[in-house]
Amino acid sequence: MSVDEYRAVSRAQWEGVAGGWERYAERLDTGAAGQAAEWLLDAAAPAPGAEVLELACGPGGVGLRAAEQVGPEGRVVCTDFAAPMVDVAARRAAERKLENVETRVLDAESMDLPDAAFDAVLCRFGYMLMADPVTALAETHRVLRPGGHVALAVWAEPEANPWLTSLARPVMEHFDAPPPDPEAPGIFALAGAERLTGMLDAAGFDEVHTERLEAIERHDSPDAWWDYIRQVAGPLAGLLAAMTDEDRERVRAAAYALAEEHRDGDELAFPAAVRVAAARRR
Numbered sequence: 001m002s003v004d005e006y007r008a009v010s011r012a013q014w015e016g017v018a019g020g021w022e023r024y025a026e027r028l029d030t031g032a033a034g035q036a037a038e039w040l041l042d043a044a045a046p047a048p049g050a051e052v053l054e055l056a057c058g059p060g061g062v063g064l065r066a067a068e069q070v071g072p073e074g075r076v077v078c079t080d081f082a083a084p085m086v087d088v089a090a091r092r093a094a095e096r097k098l099e100n101v102e103t104r105v106l107d108a109e110s111m112d113l114p115d116a117a118f119d120a121v122l123c124r125f126g127y128m129l130m131a132d133p134v135t136a137l138a139e140t141h142r143v144l145r146p147g148g149h150v151a152l153a154v155w156a157e158p159e160a161n162p163w164l165t166s167l168a169r170p171v172m173e174h175f176d177a178p179p180p181d182p183e184a185p186g187i188f189a190l191a192g193a194e195r196l197t198g199m200l201d202a203a204g205f206d207e208v209h210t211e212r213l214e215a216i217e218r219h220d221s222p223d224a225w226w227d228y229i230r231q232v233a234g235p236l237a238g239l240l241a242a243m244t245d246e247d248r249e250r251v252r253a254a255a256y257a258l259a260e261e262h263r264d265g266d267e268l269a270f271p272a273a274v275r276v277a278a279a280r281r282r
Contacts, residue, residue, distance in 0.1 A: 111139050170251045
């Protein structure tokens with residue numbers, strides 16, 4: 001698949017699950033993702049009156065919190081390359097009566113934004129999925145003001161995130177797919193601290209700092225977990241939708257068997273791990 005083909009497929013996948021992200025918007029700000037949001041806002045520390053850019057915003061969970069932090073004299077621009085996701089963020093901002101929030105469709109690898117326009121850039125679970133994260137980080141560096149900060153989160157190693165791999169593994173086995181290329185875009189593409197730090201350095205950032213956060217992802221039942229993943233995991237949702245009903249049920253049974261390893265009473269309690277990073281523009 002060429003880079004352009006990957007971008008088109010990825011956009012279609014995330015457009016296809018925007019409805020699920022809206023339904024689960026509050027759920028998506030709990031657990032590991034909630035911890036990541038808190039860390040990003042603490043690391044970037046946008047002050048009242050600051051101008052903040054959120055990339056790959058999805059339903060805007062981090063950007064809307066930043067809007068409350070910078071106050072009415074500040075500004076937050078929530079962006080995503082999937083237009084339906086931007087629509088979700090706009091509706092949620094309107095529901096909260098946040099008049100300091102703008103929303104727009106934007107490709108993080110080629111931003112139609114002026115140089116040195118923002119005090120902080122926030123991105124939760126976006127760079128790892130981009131076709132060219134180095135270019136995206138260089139663009140991030142360009143739109144930041146001198147002294148401005150980027151704060152980002154990516155998922156850590158797959159073995160530390162069975163909340164997803166317990167379903168992804170049976171799906172990949174069904175399609176007899178080879179192990180993913182660790183250099184290719186994907187949910188675990190930037191799991192390693194060394195690669196992530198190297199990319200931030202290459203993009204021109206100073207004071208690069210990374211941490212690893214651990215959390216528990218809780219679901220009321222295997223059915224609740226299955227429905228959640230199917231509605232929010234763009235690439236997996238597409239693969240599951242392409243299966244016959246019979247094949248999908250076989251994958252489901254295999255996933256449930258793996259999920260049982262993480263039962264906690266009536267719930268499922270999956271370990272989860274996130275890698276977060278912050279850096280400053282020179």
